[in-house]
Amino acid sequence: MRVTTSVRFNLVHPEPGSGPPPVPEQPGDRYRAALEMAAYADEKGVTSLIVEEHHGSPDGWLPAPLALAGAFLGRTRTALVTACAVLAPLYDPLRLAEEIAVLDLVSGGRLVTVAGLGYRPEEYAAFGRDFASRGRLQDETLETLLAAWTGEPFTYRGQTVRVTPRPHTRPHPPLFVGGAARPTARRAARLGLPLFLPAHLPELARYYEERCAEAGRDPLCLMPPPELPTVHLTRDVDRAWAELGEHFLYEARRYASWQPPGAHSLMSTGAGTVEELRAQGVYRCMTPEECVAMVERQSAEDRQLLLHPLCGGLPVDEGWRSLRLLGEEVLPRLAGEDG
Numbered sequence: 001m002r003v004t005t006s007v008r009f010n011l012v013h014p015e016p017g018s019g020p021p022p023v024p025e026q027p028g029d030r031y032r033a034a035l036e037m038a039a040y041a042d043e044k045g046v047t048s049l050i051v052e053e054h055h056g057s058p059d060g061w062l063p064a065p066l067a068l069a070g071a072f073l074g075r076t077r078t079a080l081v082t083a084c085a086v087l088a089p090l091y092d093p094l095r096l097a098e099e100i101a102v103l104d105l106v107s108g109g110r111l112v113t114v115a116g117l118g119y120r121p122e123e124y125a126a127f128g129r130d131f132a133s134r135g136r137l138q139d140e141t142l143e144t145l146l147a148a149w150t151g152e153p154f155t156y157r158g159q160t161v162r163v164t165p166r167p168h169t170r171p172h173p174p175l176f177v178g179g180a181a182r183p184t185a186r187r188a189a190r191l192g193l194p195l196f197l198p199a200h201l202p203e204l205a206r207y208y209e210e211r212c213a214e215a216g217r218d219p220l221c222l223m224p225p226p227e228l229p230t231v232h233l234t235r236d237v238d239r240a241w242a243e244l245g246e247h248f249l250y251e252a253r254r255y256a257s258w259q260p261p262g263a264h265s266l267m268s269t270g271a272g273t274v275e276e277l278r279a280q281g282v283y284r285c286m287t288p289e290e291c292v293a294m295v296e297r298q299s300a301e302d303r304q305l306l307l308h309p310l311c312g313g314l315p316v317d318e319g320w321r322s323l324r325l326l327g328e329e330v331l332p333r334l335a336g337e338d339g
Helices: 027-043 065-075 093-107 121-126 131-148 182-191 202-215 237-258 274-280 288-297 316-336
Strands: 004-009 048-051 080-087 111-116 154-156 159-161 175-178 230-233 283-286 304-307
Touching: 004 027, 004 316, 027 048, 027 065, 027 316, 048 065, 065 080, 065 093, 093 111, 093 131, 111 131, 121 131, 131 154, 131 175, 131 182, 175 182, 182 202, 230 237, 230 288, 230 316, 237 274, 237 283, 274 283, 283 288, 288 304, 288 316, 304 316
Parallel strands: 004 048, 004 304, 048 080, 080 111, 111 175, 230 283, 230 304
Antiparallel strands: 154 159
């Protein structure tokens, strides 16, 4: 059975008194554990390791996805590392082109970058960027990346520049335009780039495909299935919710507090209690058997599984238990379906 398996990392470390029970590890312990988890996941055949980007969060929500992506790429051999999403307008475009080019060369093309706009004005303010100009900044950044990765001289802000070294991947490193709005779809179609949707939005996918047809481009849209919960694997579901539920709720609340009205995301939930969160099913504690059954119920073209072993500051040993159940029990069973 072909299944896309992703393991997500944002390395939050909630402050004492913010909700979840305190854990003994320090932030550095969590980062080092993430490196070991990435290597283990790669050995077990996980498809993709996902890193994220947010700035100024008191829990240390990962602010430097490309730095962690590079560390993951150095510890793995086959898994993709997906930076989802890089807040492209917050970067110097030339420097971003160089960093992605180097990571593409190091990994032989295993870095996938999703360029997102972001939705938090305070992040733009922290970097001295105008939030109202984010669309223009995104256009400039994407156009600069595509020109830079040719390895040829081009005009940038009135000067002739050249970015070296040229990336490994031709014509350029894997680059998606991420977002859930029509301007994003139009931007991707105009630039001939694939579209990455953060939720199941078939109408937007069709809109993108129509714009690609008008522009004479071949469309490529990655869109999650209608249901793709964040999974924590356990032998005892009730115990996991009782002891770890506040960690899942912490992340759900933090993420919800950032979302503008009408936002679309797999993680969106209005839950105010652990009980409500469990009932909604956006986060799920499952046994390996339940997990396999869930994947088997998915349509053949949409079989996906998402694990978040350090969700909301989960204790590292709990994260390892979940990841090992994936590697030792879930993935072998799913692979066995091919036979």
